[in-house]
Amino acid sequence: MAFLFNIIERLFKRSGIEAGGGGDRWKGAAVLTAPQQQTLAARGASKARAAALYLNTALGNRIVECLASALVGKGWQARPQHPDPAERRALSEAFEAVTRPIMLPLARGVVRDGEAFVQLVVGEGGTFRPKLLAADQIDPSLTRDLGNGARIVAGIEFDAADQVVAYHVLRDAPGTPFATYSAAVRVPAQDMLHIFDTLFPGQVRGLSWLTPVLLKLRDRDEASDAMLMQLKVASLITGFIHDPDGSAAGFAAEDGTMNVALEPGAMRILPTGADVTFSQPGQGLAQAIEFLRAQDREIAAGVGLTFEALTGDLGEANYSSARVGMLEFRRRAEAMQQNLIEAQFLRPLWKRWTDVRALAGELPVTPTDLADYHAVRFVAPGWAWVDPQNEVTADVAAIAAGLKSREEVVAGRGRDIDELDEERARDTMRPQAAEVPA
Template sequence: MTRVPLVPRKKGAARARDAGFAGTEPYVAADTGIDTMSGFLPSNRAVDSEILPNRDRATARARDLVRNNGWAAGGIAKEVDSVIGANFRPLLKPDWRALGLSSEWAREFKEEVEARWRSYAEDPRCLADTTRAQPVPQMFGTAYRTYLIEGEALGLLNWRPSRPTKTTLRLVDPDLLSNPMDGPDQARLRGGIEISRDGVARAYHFRQGHPEALWADTTDPWRWKRIARETRHGRPQVLHFFDKTRDGQTRGISRLAPIVERLRMEDHYSRVELQAAVINAVLAAFIKSPMGPEVIDELFSDGGGEGFLNFQSARQKFYGDNGGVKVGGARVQALYPNDEIGMVQTARPAAQYADFESAVLRNIASGLGISYEQLASDWTKTNYSSARAAMIEIWRGWSARRTAFARGFCQPFFMAWLEEQVLDGHIVLPAGAPDFHAFWPAYSRAKWIGPGKGFVDPVKEAQAAAMRVALGLSTLEEEAAELTGTDYGDNMAQIRAEIADMPEGTLHPMQESFAKLLGHNGGPQMTPED
């Protein structure tokens, strides 16, 4: 064997290591000899071993912060409003190429399905909700809010024969998903979910009542019901959406988990500063007596207690009887001989409070996936470029989460509803069309539309949208959904009706815009008849 010569150590290397700047491992991240890393010894565990034992406490803390912390409540509300909004709905795009059908059929099918979905989902009678409490868009918003706070959204697809549309959705509190009799987790039963050998969640166990409910007069908290993930032919029965970050994960963890500590500390610090400011405002001034501790001690030690009490009685009587002298309507307070007025120094909140709070909120905003300006509603240091850059970054994250939630929670519900519509004959497929269940995803393929991105500069945004369409990089349908959250088909139908109602010889604003565009480019001038 050949001996490898040792590399001579430089002078001062030992001192450098002692100071905590030199390591002994190739990766500093794995070195325990560095002072800054010596106490940082987390263990590698299975993902469910990390989440399930701590999930209930993390969820309870996240719920408490959202209830009582304004920043947490505001951050959650902003994301729900931006990702789901008030009218989260599908924009049907049946894959007519995969089905071997025509694009004309796809257009007619899209219009018919979307019209029936609107009647079902937006029904003010809330017949789509098993509990008849919310229409479908609001149920989606509630489910997404639950996902943000608790890490997962749960729903059950029920069948109610007495309703016009029998498919209904029931949102379920994640607390009810648990092992029967609160048993320990096992290899094939973890967090209330039965898992197959391939790692598939095949059934869910739901407690029939919350264990902490005030009405403890039933046995429901100690009864469980097993519900299969789907029926034999594939109709979904349980909707379970969460962020899966590692292989083997069966339950989700709150999105607030990484920032719970900072939210709690910021809340406590703000409360202490506010209390100090209130105390300073209440105790604005005080009266100082000329009798110090030495005088009082001398009076009592010499048996002069009566003298001290007489002195205090005289002072009290003086301040109680003396109403003060008024000059020009203002009262001049007279002081007892040798008394002085003292003022409380109002140095709170601390001068660094605003900067400190901004730094903490930036960390919290990053954890929530939004910008500091959005979380704090502070736009004082924002210009168009920075606002535009922030919107692009934040919108990219929101779009990804919207797509994931739509595919994992909303789309299976929509597929179950469409199945009922087809099987009951409300929506008729053309003769020779492929079997519905064999091409279920192709028939129900959809893009889900929520609130639009909005505008930082409306003129520039509209011009950029027109350029993307002109270059073939986008479509009018995509731009309408992206910028304003509207349906292009509905827009065009309304525009056609408005053009028909315009007085003779008057151009609709849309026609006028195109006329100006064509005239500017040297093209033919448009007439009202065009």
């Protein structure tokens, strides 16, 4: 009895910090002792698997498209702060024309591959073109010590002060048709933008946003396929005839063949001891479907989406729950917008773009004038209204109370307040249609 009590006591006793303890329950658990190295080692496999699930599974595709559209939406607006309104409009339109073609592919790359690289190509005559590169085109196999503290890690070159000074780029992306192997080209850091979410200090390359759910996504897709095949097979209703004496159990036709056709209203008289049973397809399907829904919720949580956004299933959603989930998703999306798209892509791209145009003689080159061209604000894409009437009423009240400005509200809708005021002015000045006499 004492021995049993000691076992129970050891099972339920808790002391110290369990996360740092040992025991059988921690056997086989994954640990990250060197996250910088381990994320780098896992980058290639997770990227390739995420790309396959993106193209081959409905949920994988949905995750990438939802998160990418949340990052860039219908497009970002550049709002130059130049004092000349005409110059502001020209700069905004020219910059958006440069960035618009690559914004959505870039966002897909950030989510699916974990990172995106944009090479800033300056051609003859000062032509400027941002070129989106495949992630593996920055040579992930190139790692070596350059001496005196400088080094190359996975194609990215650092100096002794741990600053990125260059990227080593393959001439062709791996797998490109007719590509030939050649040494990587060293591209200065000022001509390359690297967009990725840093998970750990010292992390060099990005990790796919699907990493937390890749294994579960694959298992979930295989389970769904298995259930579908099971249902297709089970739907072929099968009858089993039990005939103890071998007399065909009343199913023998006049010509001696077996007639087991199922016809509406048919009556069969079976001899004593014989019976017929049928398979029952679809048993347990409801429980399996509910289990898959639970897996979908875990997958949604792992990638920062709501269950409704991941599956498109609004059957259990109501207005309050949908709004709470959407607000939480927007909070994370806005953080990624500001820290990735604006800070790592748009702002450095704008500065490089204006500098190149100034060097090409397209913009004034005096320090004062160039500072006016460097000044810019970016307006993220707005979110669709959930409850237009109540939200507009709340915004109007906030503006009247001095809690918000018109510019803040308009920017939150993804609009440029200058464009909005111009449109309103045109509406005011537009002559009213002449009344048609009765």
